[in-house]
Amino acid sequence: MPDTSTDTYYLFGVLVRFLQRSRETGGAYCLAEALVAPGAGAPPNRHPGDDEAFYVLDGRFEFMIDGAVIAATAGSFVKVPTGAPHAFRNVGTEPARLLVLNTPGVVHDGFFSEVGEPMPPGTTTLPPPSDTPPDIPRLVEIAHRNGLELLIGDAPHR
Numbered sequence: 001m002p003d004t005s006t007d008t009y010y011l012f013g014v015l016v017r018f019l020q021r022s023r024e025t026g027g028a029y030c031l032a033e034a035l036v037a038p039g040a041g042a043p044p045n046r047h048p049g050d051d052e053a054f055y056v057l058d059g060r061f062e063f064m065i066d067g068a069v070i071a072a073t074a075g076s077f078v079k080v081p082t083g084a085p086h087a088f089r090n091v092g093t094e095p096a097r098l099l100v101l102n103t104p105g106v107v108h109d110g111f112f113s114e115v116g117e118p119m120p121p122g123t124t125t126l127p128p129p130s131d132t133p134p135d136i137p138r139l140v141e142i143a144h145r146n147g148l149e150l151l152i153g154d155a156p157h158r
Helices: 106-115 136-145
Strands: 008-011 014-020 030-036 041-046 051-058 060-065 068-073 077-080 086-090 096-103 117-119
Touching: 008 106, 014 106, 030 086, 030 106, 051 060, 051 068, 060 077, 060 096, 096 106, 106 136
Parallel strands: none
Antiparallel strands: 008 014, 008 117, 014 030, 030 096, 041 086, 051 077, 051 096, 060 068, 060 086
16 A cells, blocks of 8 residues: 655665655656665666656766666766666765656656655655565565566565
């Protein structure tokens, strides 16, 4: 069940704070700020129901989009073609930030609200890393239910 009592969730070493949810924009988009731990990021995934774009606020990222690798730093804008397999990772040594824009945003809003660890509203610092590995089959099932396909196996994730 989605937890909408907060605007901030933690998953895969990424702190996601929704600035605008899809339901707040009449279903037009959702906008989130992500604080990403060094070495962390989004695992390979795809979602035909949500367009996605990233704007790097600070730090260094590596994006994988449909097999191509793209380096991105502060000021970089990275657009993911609809439905393309993609992932990103903070390749720096410090936490890095980016804005994430999804249209219409229902996929990401639903997924993070349901599977992310709820954090106090407005949290701006990363929690300590968890020693418990994620429950991959549960993540895959929740992702599927929300229109997101996680392209992961049994690999460890933050």
